[in-house]
Amino acid sequence: MTDGHEFAGASLSRHLARGVVGFGALIGSFALIPVIGPVSLVLAPVAxxxxxxxxxxxxxxxxxxxxxxxxxxxxxxxxxxxxxAKRT
Known part of the structure; x- marks a missing residue:
């Protein structure tokens, strides 16, 4: 049985950093196609x-x-x- 937080990150800053890297790599992989060609798609697995x-x-x-x-x-x-949740 899981605790219901299967996708949660260890901290908000780490989770946001992963998002910046992921969205940057995903956008970059497609935006750079006209500049460097299909080679830019190697960024997609990074995302x-x-x-x-x-x-x-x-x-x-x-x-x-x-x-x-x-x-x-x-x-x-x-x-x-x-x-x-009640704070103590």
Missing amino acids: LLAFRGCPTCWLIGLAQTVSMGRLRRSCTDGVCELHV
């Missing part, structure tokens, strides 16, 4: 590595990273609710 698979997974991870520690889910009698 996939930075996103750990796909940009959508990265976006889900961003939402999980931001909400981590702030929201708690509790389920009782088959009904699940989302609550703001």
Whole structure:
């Protein structure tokens, strides 16, 4: 069983840095085709590595990273609710 944060990053700054690298490599791989040709497509795998698979997974991870520690889910009698975590 997982804790529900399969895509979350260790910290927000690391997650955002992976996004900058991923989106930069993805955009660069296509934007540089007219300049250096199809060789620029070697940047596409760099984007996939930075996103750990796909940009959508990265976006889900961003939402999980931001909400981590702030929201708690509790389920009782088959009904699940989302609550703001109490800070101590």
